[in-house]
Amino acid sequence: xxxxxxxxxxxxxxxxxxxxxxxxxxxxxxxxxxxxxxxxxxxxxxxxxxxxxxxxxxxxxxxxxxxxxxxxxxxxxxxxxxxxxxxxxxxxxxxxxxxxxxxxxxxxxxxxxxxxxxxxxxxxxxxxxxxxxxxxxxxxxxxxxxxxxxxxxxxxxx
Amino acid sequence: xxxxxxxxxxxxxxxxxxxxxxxxxxxxxxxxxxxxxxxxxxxxxxxxxxxxxxxxxxxxxxxxxxxxxxxxxxxxxxxxxxxxxxxxxxxxxxxxxxxxxxxxxxxxxxxxxxxxxxxxxxxxxxxxxxxxxxxxxxxxxxxxxxxxxxxxxxxxxxxxxxxxxxxxxxxxxxxxxxxxxxxxxxxxxxxxxxxxxxxxxxxxxxxxxxxxxxxxxxxxxxxxxxxxxxxxxxxxxxxxxxxxxxxxxxxxxxxxxxxxxxxxxxxx
Numbered sequence: 001x002x003x004x005x006x007x008x009x010x011x012x013x014x015x016x017x018x019x020x021x022x023x024x025x026x027x028x029x030x031x032x033x034x035x036x037x038x039x040x041x042x043x044x045x046x047x048x049x050x051x052x053x054x055x056x057x058x059x060x061x062x063x064x065x066x067x068x069x070x071x072x073x074x075x076x077x078x079x080x081x082x083x084x085x086x087x088x089x090x091x092x093x094x095x096x097x098x099x100x101x102x103x104x105x106x107x108x109x110x111x112x113x114x115x116x117x118x119x120x121x122x123x124x125x126x127x128x129x130x131x132x133x134x135x136x137x138x139x140x141x142x143x144x145x146x147x148x149x150x151x152x153x154x155x156x157x158x
Numbered sequence: 159x160x161x162x163x164x165x166x167x168x169x170x171x172x173x174x175x176x177x178x179x180x181x182x183x184x185x186x187x188x189x190x191x192x193x194x195x196x197x198x199x200x201x202x203x204x205x206x207x208x209x210x211x212x213x214x215x216x217x218x219x220x221x222x223x224x225x226x227x228x229x230x231x232x233x234x235x236x237x238x239x240x241x242x243x244x245x246x247x248x249x250x251x252x253x254x255x256x257x258x259x260x261x262x263x264x265x266x267x268x269x270x271x272x273x274x275x276x277x278x279x280x281x282x283x284x285x286x287x288x289x290x291x292x293x294x295x296x297x298x299x300x301x302x303x304x305x306x307x308x309x310x311x312x313x314x315x316x317x318x319x320x321x322x323x324x325x326x327x328x329x330x331x332x333x334x335x336x337x338x339x340x341x342x343x344x345x346x347x348x349x350x351x352x353x354x355x356x357x358x359x360x361x362x363x364x365x366x367x368x369x370x371x372x373x374x375x376x377x378x379x380x381x382x383x384x385x386x387x388x389x390x391x392x393x394x395x396x397x398x399x400x401x402x403x404x405x406x407x408x409x410x411x412x413x414x415x416x417x418x419x420x421x422x423x424x425x426x
Binding site: 017018019021036040044048049050052054055057062063066070102113114118119126 | 166167170186189190194276279280281284313321329349350
């Protein structure tokens with residue numbers, strides 16, 4: 001659904017060539033909420049979905065999503081997932097990692113992308129958009145999760 | 159457990175790198191088109207919602223705006239009718255002249271109208287998806303146009319949809335020539351930064367060519383994908399020689415790449 005929305009909105013909303021990307025926030029949600037297996041599954045599926053309706057070859061986005069997802073998942077217990085700053089910051093970080101990886105791979109192709117001020121600004125705006133969309137997406141996904149089932153309360157010992 | 163986690167991750171990363179770097183374009187494209195076919199209904203739903211929203215917004219326009227639009231459309235219609243008559247006259251004359259010099263009658267161009275149903279999810283590539291596929295006769299490597307000019311070419315097609323690579327994408331190369339001087343060159347897209355307009359470049363122009371800014375660029379017909387004579391755009395400035403070997407200049411495409419809604423695929 002997110003991919004379909006992203007693909008359709010590309011023609012309507014376009015901040016100076018920077019498009020809205022929901023996938024970093026979805027990977028972050030899995031990394032902060034689910035197990036490492038779920039994080040890996042979500043990262044791979046989200047990356048493949050992102051590459052499907054794009055001219056990018058299949059599999060381009062898998063490494064950044066996977067590495068960032070697993071790194072965040074590793075520190076899941078010490079991160080306050082409900083805090084908007086955490087959500088925005090890490091969604092921006094995943095988006096930045098993806099853009100930088102794309103840039104790096106493009107340097108190896110026949111049409112390299114020069115790192116101009118405009119390109120840096122575009123990468124930052126893509127990251128800012130990914131950050132901005134994270135809190136509402138977390139809220140919507142939490143709502144859907146609660147709608148499906150309530151998590152059992154676990155007793156914790158300090 | 160920790161080790162297993164990172165081993166699986168490492169395996170997946172290596173697999174994805176292999177998928178990206180080692181997989182031939184054919185199977186990768188097949189996989190992508192299969193996935194696109196699955197998501198095609200979602201893309202169509204998005205387009206339908208957008209059309210409904212545009213329709214509702216149009217309904218709510220004030221009477222003054224509608225009257226003004228109506229006046230402009232009437233003016234345009236009158237102009238178009240005149241243009242149509244002139245074109246008809248020219249076509250008749252052309253036909254007569256062709257018959258006189260014994261030219262083979264040019265085969266009529268078959269067009270397939272299509273709506274844009276989605277855009278590239280990435281901010282770095284410039285492709286669109288259209289709602290016409292192999293069922294309508296659309297195959298890869300077919301020129302895609304609008305009344306304003308060239309849009310791009312199809313790179314893949316499923317039964318009901320196709321992916322169009324726009325001329326402003328760096329991967330799209332078009333053999334072109336400057337209309338008034340007939341100097342040939344290659345039009346290719348360029349990666350743009352934030353706020354960068356969707357423009358392309360006309361490269362490999364003869365360094366001795368005398369071309370003025372604003373000249374029209376058309377397809378040259380070389381390469382076999384784009385028929386000759388389709389308007390590509392106009393030169394933003396006179397070409398300059400940066401390398402000393404050849405000249406190049408920015409080309410502003412005639413078709414508005416940011417607002418593509420309906421396009422035509424040239425089937426033959």
